[in-house]
Amino acid sequence: MADRYAGIDVDRVSKTFRVPRQHVGTLKERAMHPFRRVEIDELRALEDVSFQVLEGEFFGIVGRNGSGKSTLLKCLAGIYKADTGRILIAGRLTPFIELGVGFNMELTALDNVVINGVMMGLTPAEARARFDDVIAFAELEDFLDLKLKNYSSGMQVRLAFSLMVQSDADVLLIDEVLAVGDAAFQQKCFNEFRRLRDEGRTIVLVTHDMATIERFCHRALLLERGHLMVIGDPGEVGARYMELNFERQRGAAGQGGGRGVATVAGAWIEDAEGRAVDAAPHGEPLTVHVALDVHEAVERPEIHVQLTNDDGVRIFGTTTRGVDAAEPALEPGERVEVRVRMDNPLGVGRFYVDVGVHTEGGGMLAYEGRAREFIVHGAPENSGLVSIPHQVEVQRAGSPAAAPR
């Protein structure tokens, strides 16, 4: 490894936003209240962040909303200027951090490809020469004459992604790209990511989806309130990220008033290898993992775990009733962990884990709705909320008449 170079070197970078509490937005206000002291809130978005990304590395940046990850990416891209510290970057950098930046909806694909190419540093002629490849990858050959505003959002994304991968930048900065496009194109994007990675391009990906990080990244870092918490193996970073999320949930429950007899210390989804994930593939083994902190004794407890969808419909529920280890009374200070294993039967969508503590056959003592949110992907289209084990039979009578189903 010693012969490898760092392609990106970030050295003690800090960034503070100064946000005036009352915005003085006009000259008139400034003229009428020349001596009014403007109170300024200081928002420390990044504090003393240092790290390196090696050349040819696929590097992930994760963090919760407001953790500073987008600010960091903007500093790398040169959109924001860091207050202190130094950023070194080797090679040509993609100038934008999101797909489709600078697209003009009133223009055709060709015009947009040329403009985008020029933004990336090509001459108009070079950009035009690249047009066919871009369109072929985006599979938009039949729609060349349409203005972009008449494209579906999926088509726009395809064009944008195609432009990005066809660029010859050495360093790519990408902010949350995978949330868009249909399943087939997403698969193509994933393949393209692999290709870029294998080609040795340096890629920095910002996301809050740990599954993407674990799937592609060589290394990752975790930001929290502008501080670098941990950098290294994606699995290690992922575990820390989940911990942070639980702390937040615990904090929120604490503010919620009554603690109840128990509070949810954490709830998450694990995949077949036991890694915590935000997105679970349909049909694969899945474990709903719930950890409870007990505050008051409960005789003959029952812990309920249920899955609901966006509409609040309960898709599935189960309890610890009849599980031997759950029989003895809960003691204060105790930590109880419940795992519910299944082969993920859920259809595509967003789901939530609800957790409740009941007494046997009756009253609810504690409850936390939507203790965890997760996404299911990879189910066949039109398969409904859940898949139910079933067989399909088709019989045809001898005559060429209609075949009953």
Next chain:
Amino acid sequence: MSTPAATTSFPVSPEAREMRGPSAYGGGWRRFVNLTWIIGLTEYRLTYFGSVLGYLWSLMRPLMLFGVLYVVFSQIVKFGDQIPNYPVLLLFNIVLFNFFSDSTQRAVTAVVDSEGIVRKMHFPRLVIPLSTVLTGALNLFLSLFAVFVFLLAYGVSPRWTWLLLPLLILPLIAITAAVSMIVSSLYVRFRDVAPIWFVASTIMFYGSPVLYAIDTVPDASQRYLLFNPIAMLLEQGRKWVIDPSARGAIDAIGGWGWALVPIAVFAALCALGVWLFDREAPAIAERL
């Protein structure tokens, strides 16, 4: 778990260069020129060629304004009688001044209108006001073509001094660019720059010899009106293009000594534009 500071340090690639954040010019001159050109051209196409009669429509505004002013000052108040070739002078002046006022007017909101790319892309910020000036300049060239057709049709005979016109157009473009840089960077901080600039450019329209010639105003005020560099350019244009018997800007202001004042104003505006935009550019993305 190892702390971040203890992470193994690799040698930084010798090709690495420092990322200094956004600026007015950075990122290579070739990209700067190409970007200004393509954005300005695109904007021009979208504004004036969106319809079949696009070019005619682009001529409509100066022609309409010309028509109204011509009727008022030539037919009703008989003001134009004192000025040789008044109708062509009026049209010529309107086209030149329109370039200045349209370009700067659009430049005011240009940076904020381009929010999408400013916040998500690294590029030299100066491209934004300059491309709006380019859009206006493209329109100016096509309008001037129509002006010269009108000139010949009116019976003004071509003269070699017509070839000097670029010597007026270039400073006009420079001062338009400078003012565009000033108003576009101020607007990011102060949103009432838009109405203020609208009023200011209306005052400038009447304060410059657009619908009159400088020798029709009282002698005492002539010199002060000509402290305005745009007035100087219009007055010189009148001599070179419309009426060779006119005095010309230098004579009108009272010699080269006095001419240093508008030249100094011109230089100061350009310097202010460059300085202000350069100062504001790094933080524009954060202030939007």
